[in-house]
Amino acid sequence: SQQGEEDPQALSIQEGENATMNCSYKTSINNLQWYRQNSGRGLVHLILIRSNEREKHSGRLRVTLDTSKKSSSLLITASRAADTASYFCATDEAAGNKLTFGGGTRVLVKP
């Protein structure tokens, strides 16, 4: 079963707008990661946030983590057409040696 569940499943915005997607998970984690996947291609790592961190930034990306609610959010600011992709959260579970992926959010940025 999936550890992470993204919300929404799909998102359509205009270029320049911000895009926010959320991830909820079920068990204790060491860290949570976000990945991007362009259609049919391999996933690309975006950012990793550890369980003792609450917020992290990387360029136009901002990730938050709330371990009490078992949730994370990814914000993409000033979106561009090139940000069109699927975004996945992945949890590194504290009890195992694996990274479990959610179902992803498909983001469409219209020029």
Place this chain on the structure above:
Amino acid sequence: EAQVTQNPRYLITVTGKKLTVTCSQNMNHEYMSWYRQDPGLGLRQIYYSMNVEVTDKGDVPEGYKVSRKEKRNFPLILESPSPNQTSLYFCASSSSGELFFGEGSRLTVL
């Protein structure tokens, strides 16, 4: 250039014909893993390896085998492929938690 290389990228085969999808990484990573991606089901882990000669089952190992005889290579073996193994397969490697993915192998089993 740091990369994970999978071959073949595309394959159409028939039920029961053994096949191997190769995966090689040039980053000296200890951890390697195979995932399959299916519409509506996301990415599911098939097998993973913490180091040479150390492999373990993921969430969906049935019908698959792996081996890790060398650090850089982690082939995925389908001994007797069936149509339900039609999928997009990804190999990934890691040294510090962040996964590096190959470009994927799209497999169709008729």
